[in-house]
Amino acid sequence: MRRSLLIRFLGLSLAVALGAVLATAVIATYSTREKLQGEIDANTGQLQSDGQVYAELSDYAMNHPSWSGVDKEVRRLADETGRRIALLQPDGTVIADSARMLGAAPELPSVPAATIDARDSGGAVFAGTSGIAAARSTAVPMMPMATVTRASFSYYDAQWGLSDSEKEQRKLIADEANRCYQAIGSGASISLTAGRPLLAMNFEASDGASVRPSAPLSVESGGTPDPCYRAELYAPSAKAKLVNDDQVRRASDCLTATGVPFRRATSADGLQVVTALDGYQDMDGQFNQCATTAQSQAITPYVAPQAKLYLGSASTFNVFSGEGMLRTAATALGVMLIAAVVMLLTGRRLVRPIVALTGAAQRMRNGDHAARVPVTGKDEVARLGHAFNAMAESIQRADFQRKAMVSDVAHELRTPLANIKGYLVASEDGVVPLDAELVTSLLEETSLLEHLVADLQDLALADAGMLRLHPAPRDLSELAQQVVLAHRPAAETAGVALTANVPAEAVASVDSSRMRQALGNLVSNAIRFTPTGGTVVVGVRRVPDGYNLTVTDNGAGIAEKHLPHLFDRFYRAEQSRSRSTGGSGLGLAITKHLAEAHRGRITVTSKLGEGSVFTLWIPADPR
Known part of the structure; x- marks a missing residue:
């Protein structure tokens, strides 16, 4: 499976970035090595003041449950040492920053000088500043932490936390x-x-x-x-004794759970001591692990949370100085060469499917609607290929439907035109007298042509998005009854009982003439396909989000295979094109467009031999 195009571009970017980073590292190493070495030699004495800062802030963490109020301490230490001092939470949130107190905010160093964590044995975990650690050993009072060995542990500063x-x-x-x-x-x-x-x-x-x-x-x-x-x-302070009791309890539970043999005792300073039994070999460090975890959990509520200590500001240098310009230019050329090689290797594979898409598009432009592109993989280019093939399929299908529509329109127009021409030629030759009966027949054929042209115009307007509506509050019950009255003569001629089942009032915002047209198409079809003695019922029913206008008949019904295509143009479930069941095949297509123009929809359920139900849903307010 091919990887995602996005991942490939990401890999390319990372490769270029890696080259740039390596180049920058080379420049930085050569350009700053001597300068930084000189600064370190000149500032050795600064380690002692940094150790003082760390020691006093560690002492503050040990004697306060939070960092609230540390701003004054940071400001004092900054004034005494002349250093910028910043404390940040592990997520980068600033706790205190002596520079920000003065209205400035220069960039911090890339790594902290130390991490202050009063919960940890010894008070902190350092990032490589051994001088600070050495200074701390003489400047910071011992904290109430466990003396952890293989044999035993207890607090060795009983006087921590004096009130x-x-x-x-x-x-x-x-x-x-x-x-x-x-x-x-x-x-x-x-x-x-x-x-x-x-x-x-x-x-x-x-x-x-x-x-x-x-x-x-x-x-x-x-x-x-x-x-x-x-x-x-x-004697131990009340707080030290409280923490000692909690630690020993937690450690005892841990040692018991892990099966480490131990005993508890009380030392001369009044604190409890947990000691491993003689002969126990702590091969996996379980005793120390329990002691350390218990210590951290017991002391956490009484000390400030972990914080990162930053001293000073970020150092900057100009890699494009006169001395480094030649090296910079050479390195840049190397990076560009690497990027060019990587781009040529990966770009060729990326471009290949795009070239295939371009060729297929050109063949379609020249009339080859059967043009397709081979698709492999599941990345973005593959999805583009699938989309192109789907588009080509849609265009080919639309072209077929266009040709079929032209053929259907020609067929529908040919019959009435042939009838009109035949009667007129026969009348001109004196074969058929031009009497009132012939004129009436010719008018009927002309009406069929006019109706077909009007239907085609409605469909053309709908396709162009120009089917205009003039909605206004109308009573749908009244509209349904008007449609029933208009089609009742045709129903009586066909021997079909046409009735309305509507509520007293059902007001919705609709175009009354278009709604009568839509309902009329449904009622006309129902009468046409209902045998003598059947019934057709026009109903209006309120639903939570609008109204359902239904036309129900107990006629011949429609086979299930025809239902998905029933609203296509010129589609007839009865394929013989016989005018005994009449119609141009456009009525239901027009009805669907009229429903959608009202922000509604039309559905049908039917069963052969039992009849059909057409449901036209209209929202109460189509806006």
């Missing part, structure tokens, strides 16, 4: 501890940073014994206990 009241309480405890150190003559002191205790380690007791104050484990090896140690300073 204002917790910080105030710890300040009072720290002051008490510092007074204790002063009382024993120690040089130690405790200071608080964001509620976290930081202990100066250079001290000794008044008696000269070494005393080492410590974090949660209060006794140092080989020394004396710290008399000023306050466990409340190192």
Whole structure:
């Protein structure tokens, strides 16, 4: 199967684009390598300030459930570092941009400097800036994340997320501890940073014994206990304990579901710890996977969502400088050569079916209506070939119908003209006297000719879209009764009972004369094909979207094979062309055009030996 023409053009475009990209890469590599290397050497010191930006924004993410209000922090950091700082959501939506705050919006770098994700172990996933990562290790306080090893995990920053009241309480405890150190003559002191205790380690007791104050484990090896140690300073915050409980619960459920053996315990700092049982070999990393997933899910409601950090603006350079002009021209010629070769190879295959279509069209222009094109595949060109063949088939069929119509018109005109001419010649020769009876017969033949010409004119107007209507509100019940009265003499002559079954009133916007013509054609046909003693009923019935005008008879009926062609011109279900059943074969075709001109439609149901029902649907308002 051939591929879609669109896909082929797309492939061609991609091939050319690939060549252009490769060429651009060559130019960029030669033109900017030395320049960028110089910029990197000159701006090594900038990594430290970038690390500060990353560290402080990561700290902000850890201590806020969203990025709302980060604009002030971004503006402050931008002023301090002199760098443009932008935070974007993963989908590209801007969270904060120091340049936009100043009314400018230069283009951002193509890749972010880092991705800040407080849910991730370590706080972020970097895009290759090792200097920033190194700076972070000294600038950012530890976050409340799981210490994940093969053996166990727990939160290792129990004091994350301290509330204002917790910080105030710890300040009072720290002051008490510092007074204790002063009382024993120690040089130690405790200071608080964001509620976290930081202990100066250079001290000794008044008696000269070494005393080492410590974090949660209060006794140092080989020394004396710290008399000023306050466990409340190192107790976990309410938020850290809440997140720790949630994480341990989620991890326990995960480990249980995956069949990893573990146990739970409480550490010295008051947080829960999950430990793998002795002898368990975490070959597929399932223990770490459960721990990491539980950590991310537990901390997500308390930290800001993932964001991409951009530093600085996009760098630009002129590839068409004097130095690179020769290389640019050579590369452009290479790309053009590649494009020309690809176009010649694929274009030949694309043009072949178009050439075949052109030849077939020229043969049709010269009168060969049987011209067709071979079609293979299912792409756009194949569909064009099918459409051309269908058009040629339609033209050939229309030409056949035109010839058949000319033959039918000639036949219909020949009979009355031959009768008129024969009677006039006989009268001129004295064979038939020119009396009132002959004149009446000639007038009847003339009326047939006039009726046929009028029908042909109506069809010509309909084909040209010039069949004019003059719609106005009319009572369809009254129109139906008028048609019944006009055709009742003919019905009585044929021995057919013609009646109307209509409501009291059925108002619609129609051209009354054209509607009487359409109904008259149907009633005339019904009378003609209903035997003596039969009935013909003209009905009007309201339907939800308009009115159904029906002509029902219990005559001979119509075979099913004739129904699809019943409204074609000159088509007769009775093929003998006998005038005993009369008609030119145009009445139903005209009726169909009149219905469509009223935005309506005509349908027929019939069964041999039981009669027919013609239904003319007209909308209440044809506009």
